[in-house]
Amino acid sequence: MAQSTQQTDADGSGLDRSKSMTREWIAGATFSLPYILIAGTFLFGPLVLALYMSLHDWNALAPAQSQFIGFENYQILLSDPDFWNALWNTFYFVFLTVPPIIIGSLLLALGVNRDVKGKWLLRTIFFSPYVLTVAVVGLLWTELFNASGLIPYHLGGGNWLTSPELAMPGIAVATIWWQLAFNFIILLAARQNVPDRLYEAAKLDGASTGQMMRHITIPQMRNPLVFVVIVTFVNSFQVFGQPFIMTDGGPTFSTTTIVLYLYETAFTGREFGYAAAVGYVLFMILIAISATNYYFLAGDDQ
């Protein structure tokens, strides 16, 4: 087989070359097909379907009878106090979690990168929550925050998760503990990639630790930092499992986040069209936030 191809190629037969090209095309398309089919059905198709649904008063039992209502779902949404409340709660959660996760993971990564004893142990401990499911995290911290649990006993405040003021901070603490790990590993790797000679040169020039931090460490780690900031924002914006498990959105709606609200309107309220509209608005917000982050953090060089 191969020999004959070689021979005909040597003859310079264009027909055969185009045949082998066609074969390459067919092979390429065939190898890609499973992914394309699956992504089409469960990723891109749904994006279109969501838009379509959001423009309808969706009938869950008889989708064919759904009525086209244009942008009415979006209009209702804008005057829906629950939506705004959930959006506000989400922003509050983002505010409570993103800065501590970024700063905490950066400090831990820089610290562990130093010449400390027990590096391996420290890395293992800080990375370990990464392999926990949100169910374990949620239940574990629910017990810790319980009225008779460890945290109220030492810090006061009764059961944090039944207090409108403390429930969200409680969820935030659990989230920080859980989510630091991923950023920590990425930033640790990023710090290790900064060449030592930069610091040696700076030391010779008499630079202080703070100066080296500002002029070498942070700029050199810029890309991973931008990545980490965007990912943390996007994750925090989509928080679902923690409030679902720990508080069920309560007390008095104080921990209902936007995705929890979406979930409930869809699967408790059966308002699929409306929930799809909520999803699209969330999508737009996420794109805007990622773009803003990117613009401010990575925009002004190279």
Added chain:
Amino acid sequence: MSTESSILGNVSLSSDRLRTIALYVGLYGTAGLFLIPYWYMFATSLMTRELVYSEVPHLIPWDLTLYWYDYLLTSSLVVQWTGNTIILAGITTLVVILVDAMIAYSLTRLDWPGRRVIFGVIVASFMVPGIINLVPVYIIVSELGLVNSIWGVVLPSAANPLGVFMLVQFFKDLPEELEEAARLDGFSRLRIFTHIVLPLMRSALAALGLFIFIWTWNSFVWPLLILQSESMYTLPIGLVTLQENMGVTEPGVIMTSAVIASVPLLIVFLVMQKQLVRAVEMQGTTK
């Protein structure tokens, strides 16, 4: 340093030492705080009922019992849930690796029109957060009759853009000569893929596989929606319904179930930490 006066040298030495002490206290103090939830979980799972329900929270289970483990193993479906989770995570891992490796191979090693566009679309699809598709994907899955079926959970996550991106980086570095030689020997594309490419990519595939396995083991929203009968539940879903069904929370049961759900992965984590770190680092370099 050495040229400075001895007094200055001493001052900077002691401030260095202070800094080192602060570093150690900071790192090990934080590590200690990080460990408390774990300790609490394990300790509570081993405590007698009296200790669990005492007024003051206990950290030391001075009265040990396996009562909660016994209770969970005999009067809940926790064993079956563990089996379900292993099967689900195993199948998803295999499917994702196969599907992702196939397209990554085709995008890097085969020359066909449209592959650049497709790669661009895959990279862009990183930006679509899964949760936004919650409602439409549910509709599609139920149209396909896959609600309460394991495939209803596997298929929606079978095309993983992150995996494609990671594998493309590796496939690019594969020496072309190997493939050429195989082609001359009359190997078909499929045979080259299964007999040469996949074995050579073993370590990258293992890192991706480990990552997908943990990811699926821990996934929550999607199994919650799709798996509706108790005998189908995965561990995370089982735990949460266990807590809800009991009405009054039973800390002993809850913490024990949390131990059962997390210990397998913690062991995998301790054994394969290096590979997992690598998988996470690969994500950090994708942007």
